[in-house]
Amino acid sequence: MIMKKKICFALLGLLSLGASAQEDTREEVLEVVATSDISEIIGYAKTVKVPTFTMSEGSMANIPYSMTHWNKKNEDGTWTRYNASTFTEGTYRVEVQVRVDDAAGITHKLGEGCTLTVDGQKWETEDIGVYPTYSYGWAYSPDIVVDRIAIPLEFTDLSAFDIPANFVGKAIKSYSVVDAVVGGELPYTFSKTSGPDWIQVSADGTVSGTPEVTGVNDELVVRVTDNASEYKEKTISVGKTYINQSERQKVTDIVATSNISEILHVGSPVCMPSFTMSDGSVAYIAIVMSHWVKKGDDGKWERYNASVFEEGVYSFRCQIRIDGEEGYNYVIGDGWTLTVDGQKWNSGDSSVSFGDGYSCTYAELPEVAISKEVINELTVTNVVEPVEGNSAKYDATLGDNCNLGACLWKEKDPDSEWKSIQGPFTASKLYGLYFRGFPKNGYKFADDMKVIYKGSEIPVSSVEVTDPSSSVTWRDENYVYIFLYFDNLSGVESVTAESSDTVDVYNLQGILVKHNATKEDINSLPAGLYIAGGKKVMLK
Numbered sequence: 301m302i303m304k305k306k307i308c309f310a311l312l313g314l315l316s317l318g319a320s321a322q323e324d325t326r327e328e329v330l331e332v333v334a335t336s337d338i339s340e341i342i343g344y345a346k347t348v349k350v351p352t353f354t355m356s357e358g359s360m361a362n363i364p365y366s367m368t369h370w371n372k373k374n375e376d377g378t379w380t381r382y383n384a385s386t387f388t389e390g391t392y393r394v395e396v397q398v399r400v401d402d403a404a405g406i407t408h409k410l411g412e413g414c415t416l417t418v419d420g421q422k423w424e425t426e427d428i429g430v431y432p433t434y435s436y437g438w439a440y441s442p443d444i445v446v447d448r449i450a451i452p453l454e455f456t457d458l459s460a461f462d463i464p465a466n467f468v469g470k471a472i473k474s475y476s477v478v479d480a481v482v483g484g485e486l487p488y489t490f491s492k493t494s495g496p497d498w499i500q501v502s503a504d505g506t507v508s509g510t511p512e513v514t515g516v517n518d519e520l521v522v523r524v525t526d527n528a529s530e531y532k533e534k535t536i537s538v539g540k541t542y543i544n545q546s547e548r549q550k551v552t553d554i555v556a557t558s559n560i561s562e563i564l565h566v567g568s569p570v571c572m573p574s575f576t577m578s579d580g581s582v583a584y585i586a587i588v589m590s591h592w593v594k595k596g597d598d599g600k601w602e603r604y605n606a607s608v609f610e611e612g613v614y615s616f617r618c619q620i621r622i623d624g625e626e627g628y629n630y631v632i633g634d635g636w637t638l639t640v641d642g643q644k645w646n647s648g649d650s651s652v653s654f655g656d657g658y659s660c661t662y663a664e665l666p667e668v669a670i671s672k673e674v675i676n677e678l679t680v681t682n683v684v685e686p687v688e689g690n691s692a693k694y695d696a697t698l699g700d701n702c703n704l705g706a707c708l709w710k711e712k713d714p715d716s717e718w719k720s721i722q723g724p725f726t727a728s729k730l731y732g733l734y735f736r737g738f739p740k741n742g743y744k745f746a747d748d749m750k751v752i753y754k755g756s757e758i759p760v761s762s763v764e765v766t767d768p769s770s771s772v773t774w775r776d777e778n779y780v781y782i783f784l785y786f787d788n789l790s791g792v793e794s795v796t797a798e799s800s801d802t803v804d805v806y807n808l809q810g811i812l813v814k815h816n817a818t819k820e821d822i823n824s825l826p827a828g829l830y831i832a833g834g835k836k837v838m839l840k
Contacts, residue, residue: 326408326409327408328408328414329400330413332356333355333356335353335354337351338394338419338444339419343446345388345449345483346386347386348387350368353368353396353418360408361399362398362401363399368396373391387446390446391443391445393441396423396439397438401435406433409435423439453531456534458480461477462536463499463507463538464539465628465656465657466511466542468511469510476504477505481505485526485530487526489524490502490505491523520538522534548630549629550633551632554577555638555639556576556639556641557576560573564614565609566611567608567740567741567743568741569607573616586621586660590617590618591603591616592616595614595667611671613668614667614668615665618664619660619662620636621658627659631659645663646666650663672743675699675739676746680696682695683784690725704735704736711732714730718732732785732786734781736779737779737782738780745775755804758771758772759773771783801833803817804833805817805821805825805831822837823839
């Protein structure tokens with residue numbers, strides 16, 4: 301029964317006596333008008349919804365959604381708050397609270413005898429209370445009679461009724477199908493048309509049962525029959541019955557191979573390893589539940605989220621699972637081991653978690669330290685040396701493990717400073733090729749790294765040389781800076797010059813093509829431009 305606690309209004313009035321001592325000059329609201337969606341909502345077997353209201357334009361009052369309720373009349377004429385999911389036959393009304401509050405409550409208030417009109421109908425109002433910053437009262441719609449409508453019997457197909465995988469000796473969770481039936485004539489009677497012997501359907505619509513043997517189950521067909529002998533049937537899927545969990549076969553020896561050794565290198569992109577389980581394995585590595593970790597300077601492990609591997613100590617933490625069809629017949633047993641690539645992985649304190657159709661645990665790769673590969677010697681090749689009249693070629697090769705950075709030719713008159721080259725090479729100037737090299741991902745320079753050009757080691761300086769007089773190298777932690785010095789620039793010499801000496805012959809890329817070559821040896825080379833004894837020689 302709904303009762304208004306008028307004593308509360310009196311108490312609130314006492315609390316506001318101080319504020320009421322001053323004259324209340326707020327404008328009174330005597331008529332509240334609105335429209336609603338009540339006529340669209342209510343009806344036999346319709347879902348119960350809270351009505352919404354649209355206030356007339358300029359209205360100072362409002363009807364809060366949270367203070368709106370359905371009531372239903374009892375047989376003795378009293379009213380009760382209606383909380384069912386659908387409307388049944390009977391007499392209803394809407395209970396609302398009408399308020400003037402917020403900014404409007406400062407300038408307006410509900411007046412004594414205020415009326416509420418909704419959809420052209422006047423509602424009953426009562427218990428109007430006025431306070432310093434707000435006012436409100438209660439109102440009730442006229443009675444609304446809902447008659448039973450004869451609608452056809454319907455049995456809704458609900459997937460929630462499907463029975464999942466189940467186990468021998470374990471009762472399924474019982475449930476009722478009553479809420480899926482509407483229409484027809486009450487009362488309803490339920491029965492099983494067909495299905496597994498171990499499933500029962502009671503007359504009140506309760507489905508229950510305990511499987512006794514393993515295997516595939518037939519579908520369950522449930523019938524509902526109304527008082528007029530009309531009936532409807534629905535088919536319910538029944539999952540396979542498996543052995544009891546405690547009887548699942550235990551798996552303890554789990555073996556796999558992986559590509560970890562191929563991907564765990566400094567500078568390599570961070571990616572998830574792939575695992576190939578041994579033949580017949582029912583367990584697998586769940587990659588979505590796995591991740592790389594790296595040991596910090598404080599010795600603590602942290603998840604590694606960078607894009608490439610850096611120097612440091614790593615481990616891979618993974619989840620081992622048995623699920624799917626195998627999960628109902630196998631379980632990871634206590635004392636399990638995981639061996640990957642012939643190496644036993646750590647199990648730590650990982651216990652086995654299991655449930656209906658699955659079991660899982662965790663393992664981790666024994667820590668692996670990776671570091672950059674050291675470059676002990678850097679050989680410079682493919683330098684196109686200066687030839688009088690030629691334009692500069694900005695190129696050099698530093699080996700497979702080192703990249704070429706900035707590359708710049710410089711020129712100098714004997715009494716001037718080095719500057720960027722202007723125009724083609726001339727015999728009257730000194731030339732130097734200045735360039736920078738840096739290791740590729742996964743490599744680093746040795747502290748005592750040697751730099752070789754044309755078979756000779758280039759001296760290393762601890763600081764950058766601003767005015768070199770010969771080839772020189774200087775470096776920092778990540779880069780090597782090389783200056784190749786050329787002080788004997790001349791025109792192309794003829795090989796016909798008389799000489800009994802033997803010389804080393806190079807191509808223009810600085811590659812030795814003939815050691816201790818005689819004049820005859822040089823003449824036998826293919827046509828082209830060579831450097832023999834430090835001079836340019838053209839063979840035709």
